[in-house]
Amino acid sequence: MPPLPISAFVVLGLLDEQGDATPYQLRRMIEKGLGNFWGFPRSQLYWEASRLVRRGLIVERREQGGRRRRILAITEQGKDELRLWLATPTQALSEIRDEGLLRLYFQPSGSEVTEQQGETxxxxxxSRLAREQHAAHAARLEGYVAATSAMRPGTPQRAVLELGLRFERMVIQFWREIEQSPADLRRSAQGWDPEQRGDHGDGRDRT
Structure with missing residues (x-):
């Protein structure tokens, strides 16, 4: 049987933490918590729930009345699978997919902009990109601060949120500096020669 993807452990972890839940309730939990650092499309949630039912890691029942919603619950086998995954060492690193950084990366450098009007x-x-990103991350930071006040200190969940706070403050400072001095990006690029500096793009000096 193929190994479970990380997305499966998201579902198992939520059900282990929260107890019985509908797929909609799981989606709301993701949006309010781990969705801030782990992207999880709604369609994937329903697919993973069905897969885990087939593998006996969660069970599904229907409400007897009303909307007859699907109620999901983790099984003992599912709990064992989750504990094994949590105890397995990992060297996985953070993955950043940031459209703001992508747009900044592809902005022309100083050597590519020659006409004064074009440079302006x-x-x-x-500057506009930096201003927009500054505002967007400030809004996210505000949401993190509000969530922190409602979370009990000294828990793993609070620790993850604290890292989010530090990260957002660092990113806000980054965009603030770009917003205040966008011309510095041009100035540092002009006249730069990687061969003379011994920098070959990998951070090592070969001079």
Whole structure:
């Protein structure tokens, strides 16, 4: 039997933590918590629930009346699978998919913008991007602060949220600096020669 993907352990972990839940309730839990650091499409949630039922790691029942919603619950086998995964060492690193950074990365450098008008427009674009990203991350930070106040200190969940707070503050500072001095990106790129510096793009000096 093929190994379970990480998304399966998201479902198992939530059911182990919260108890019985409908797929909709699981989705709301993701949106309010771990969705902040682990993207999880809604369609994948329903697919994983069905897969875990087939493998006997969760059970499904229907409400007797009303909307006859699907109620999911983790089995003892599912709990064993979750504990084994939690105890398995990992060297997995963070993956960042940030559209703001992607847009900044592909902005023309100082050597690619020669006309003064073009440079002015490019600087305005960078400044606007930084301003928008600054505002977006400030709003997310505000949400994290509110969530922290409602979470008991000294828990693993609170620790993860604390890391989110630190990360957002760092990102806000980054975009604030870009917003205040977008021309610095042009200035540092002009006249730069990686061969003269001994920098071959891998961070090592070969001079």
């Amino acid at each position: 427009e490019e600087l305005a674009t960078v």
